[in-house]
Amino acid sequence: MLNAHCIVVKNRGTMHSKDEIKKELEELSPFLAKLKAKEDPFNVPSNYFDNLADQVMAQIKEEEEVAAPKVVSQPTPSWIDRLIEQLQLLLQPQYALQLASVAILLAAGAYFFWPSSSISPGNIDEIAANISEDELIQYVQHNIDDFEVSQFVDAGIQEVNFDLFLETEINSEEMDQLMDDLLEDLDESSLEELL
């Protein structure tokens, strides 16, 4: 019943909802209704609200000025930072093992092929990091015959990525032979693990 009354009153505007509140209080507690009719005892300093906006804006601007210098002093990312950022995008789980293992293989290859150069175990990581994933995949595909399955296994790859093989031209017979070779190279315990 009260709800229906509320809906009707709302449509007539806010003045009537104030009346409704007054009536509610009179029915609930005539004592409090009488008390409310008296003047509100809480006071505010004069001009308080006139000055408030200026005070708040001043504080906001002060905070913004304190925060601003930090933005300016940030150096622009160097090429190494950008490279690392790109590598981090590449180093997602599905690529991690392949990338790491192939990078190691390439780095090792570089070490062996360029003995007279300035390449040392220390900067192999740097060299490996500079090689893009596409280059790595292309190298492996091109030289896939040189890679033995055992190398992959030693490098820690649990699964051979057959996508690499599929991109080269292999007919079904060669595929069968390849599979047989792969299976032969795996010893019994690894096979059991796979199955």
Add this chain to the structure above:
Amino acid sequence: MYPNQIRLISKTHELQTPSTEISDEQILALLQEEKSMEPGFRLLLQKYQERMYWQIRRLVVEHEDANDVLQNCMIKVYRSINTFQGKSKLYTWLYRIATNESITFINKKKKKSTSSIDEEESGLANQLKADAHFDGDAVQRQLQQAIARLPEKQRLVFNMRYYEEMSYQDISEVLETSVGALKASYHHAAKKIEQFFKETDIN
């Protein structure tokens, strides 16, 4: 000429008549653009600062504390106005910020003081006596004591309905509580306050 309106102005602290007030849509539109953010924000302050102040003051009691809390609220509003999605009214969103900041302030103050509830009440009565910004007589001080004794939610509902004369629907948006529960809260609060007066009169 319009005695009811005049009384409304003093009780609900509305300085402008609805026809001269800028709309929430206009304010929000200004706040969207960086260039017009400051003028938009000043208009928001002009429209709502008093209502927010009183929402806070009723809870924290002292003017200086209310001023501190209000300024913190306004800075928060400025920084987070982009998060206002328009699902509720602008003013209930503002009230919610004011309520939360006031409660946080009160709880911090409670933690600092180790006094018991009785000490707090007589402390409040003395504080109001000494307060330059409180003009009330003994009965008014008693009323404030009674309100301060209420459980938090009842106190909030009572302030909003009794002093701010908000609709239950608006209170519901601020406190995220059903209208039915709010009506019950208000009724309990009013009865408790009456009871407090009866008990203290007897003493």
